[in-house]
Amino acid sequence: MSTTLERWEPVIGLEVHVQLGTDTKMFCGCRNLFGAPPNALTCPVCLGLPGALPVPNRKAAELAIRFGLAVGGTIAEVTRFDRKQYFYPDLPKGYQISQDKGPIVTGGAVTTSFFGDGKTIRLIRAHLEEDAGKGQHEESGGSTLVDLNRCGIPLLEIVSAPDLRSAEDAWAYLNELRLTLRTLDISECDMEKGSLRCDVNVSIRPRGTIPFGDRVELKNLNSFRGVERAIRHEIERQAALLEAGGKIELETRLWDDEKGESRLMRKKESAPDYRYFPDPDLPPFAVGRAWVDRVAAEAPELPLKRLERYTSVYGLSDYDSKVLITDPSICRYFEETTALCNDPKNAANWITSELFGLMKGGVSIDDVKVRPTHIAELVALVKAGTLNVRSAREVLAKQYEDPRPAKEWVEKLGLVQVSDRDALVAIIRKGMEMNPKAVADLKAGKEKAAGAIVGYAMKETKGRGNPAILNEILAELLKTL
């Protein structure tokens, strides 16, 4: 592998399709949901019945504009839809409404600040289109069933420039793109549910040369790791072919993740002629300045802006900030907790070290029973001196299984911190009597010796003694000696 990369430089571009998180489909009022019974979410428009007509979804256009602004692209003043024509059973109109000549977003770039080395990958365009349905081949009988629920779900196709130079670049770019799309509530970007799909174009050229090699398109990529694997494999395949005196042909290949190899889908000569032309059912529409400004004003905070705020306003470390920001659901959780307890540092701490410690095996924070109210309460209890950190940790562990309020657990476990001065004075006195050496050391200025006495007191109070008060009492008693 490494020797291949010494001789050859890969040039990679990605075409990413994301389903937009609108309430309804791109051109009709059907709900945009995953997992409904087959063909339950359909109407004459998305079924492509004769006589039905599309009406564009403004919200989908807004999400596309939001994306365009986030990546610094140019928003078209006038955008239009075109028909992309091909025959397929899951495409009931015989064409897909897409954007060919007038995409809503052109240009822009994605920088791999969170997942990569800060490289900037330019975008060529992002355009709106409608999703197709799904065919399901039956094992027995050889018939094919068609589910048109997905038909008409709004998609944004994001086309990168061929700026990626390695499989790692592609992985970082995909993650960065997903972070932006999820942070901005544009798309769920869940590859398993098909709300993010990705095709890859790969070519290689001898290191130090400029012209691009002929490219191969890879399809059927089902995970980010799969994309990486497929690119690595394709680089090796092309290098081996070229080094054996062969030629790369423009073709489309299907990746088989199980076998770890790709197979030919079609050669360039059999590539379909989509016969794009402007959709006469959808007049071009103007995207006015006022609309763009409103979309910009309503857009959620970008990940980099958020990083800046966490480090400068919240005073979190760069590392902690990134841990929170790279997962928008954790980030949401953190923001909620902070809003409740007004202590971002401790909120971040409790979430990233304590709560994460309890979450095992890919559990999503959205499914955890401990909610931001729980964390905020613990932070407040510790701050007020009602609980010490150790007890709070114990409560959190209990709440993780049974999310009753902290106060109930504190009572049940008898964890209220002992701050009763008289009781604590008696315990410290006893500790001093039992540790004359420590007392002597303390008097000689060896402050570390306090540990033995305070430790004894903590043991006596079953860990509930307020350590600050214990230290204070010890200091006072030493003075009286």
Place this chain on the structure above:
Amino acid sequence: MTGPLSLTALADSVRSGARTSVDIATEYLDRIERRSDLGAFLAVDRARTLAEAVAVDARVARGESLPLAGVPVAVKDNIHAIGFPTTCASRILEGFRPPFDATVVEKLRAAGAVVLGKTNLDEFAMGSSTENSAFTPCRNPWANDRIPGGSSGGSAAAVAANLAPAALGSDTGGSIRQPAALTGTVGLKPTYGRVSRYGLVAFGSSLDQVGPMTRRVEDAAILHDVLSGHDPKDATTSARDHEPTAPRVRDGVRGLRIGLPDEYFGDAVDPEIRVSVENAGRALEAAGAVLKRVSLPHTPHAIPTYYIVATSEASSNLARYDGVHYGRRHPEAVDIASLFTGSRSAYLGKEVKRRILLGTWCLSSGFYDAFYDRALRIRSLLKADFDAAFRDVDVVLCPTTPTPAWRLGEKISDPVQMYVADILTGACNLAGIPGLAVPCGITERTGTRLPIGAQLMGPAWSESLLLRAGAVIEAACWDPSFVPSSGSAS
């Protein structure tokens, strides 16, 4: 015997209680049955229509105010009406029953109209004679060995023979106006965007409009007012308010400037038709209008441009008839490719296939610029022609067709001859402007009397002016109560 009643008279008789909607529907259904030889209807459902009529009578009894109370309307069979099949006169849609009403049908029904049945047409509205119907050709009530024009030939024949007091047609390149002219009826192609296309099976989406076909100009105005207006289901309808045209249809033409475009009176037009339309012009002049000659220089390019735009859009619009989701599926299909090609080869007609191939070619990579893109540029020149003319005149007057109705079979083997029949009507659709065909005279061919239609065109949204001018021509040149006796000349 009095002639057929106007729509106002029909609706008045129901509203006043003089007659019931059921009586009227029965009368028309009986006549349809007696004249099944015309081939005007593809679907009639007496029980369904009478049930609709009963419901209208109940609404009238409840005191609902219905502008079209009990008026039976025939609907071209490429427009959806719940309860009736929609076949587009094509085998490929045989058995298809639409699950929704076209917006125009919804509006008609809301206004108290009753759907009388579905009328014959050229398959998918592709043709000028209604001979391309996959089920039965339609005959002209003036001479049953002649064609009624097309593609809305069934609607035209039904109205001409008084099998319906009014009908809906659709017009992509003349499909309302040309059959109206050839059957002595009135046909209005509204401004593009005036009337919803939702529920009209698309042929050429940027050209198609639904419009009324009636015996009288006033009836066309009444129906047009019901059909017009913005539809949230059709993104190409205009948001502008529709100002009713019927109240002003008798306002006359005093001071109106009327242009006679030179290019529409050329040698391709039958001399008797020219004379008859000039005659209509003199009637307008006598009513106070001013006649002027105008020029629409790009007119000769209208037909090739029209056939590129319409067939390109059609090749895309008709891709959905693939045998997968609805309509007919070829029984011997063994895989996806044979399902598509088998169904389309077996159940689409010759003319439809010809146009799909033509359109597919025009949009293909490498040909797009030379055909489709160039056609769009000529289209804007044609629009500019009209814009320029309408700076000098308010409307233009010209013939609707170059010839009167021809014999069945006369042009069927020569598609180009057939395409030329649209020579005077296609530019109007390309420009998106309204056009009205109104009968203005009669010619005799081998002993058979055949009607002649004048055509009025105006700037976008000028339907009211066209209808006013049309009413003047009608009053001077035509007897709308005349129903042709349906003998054959030969």
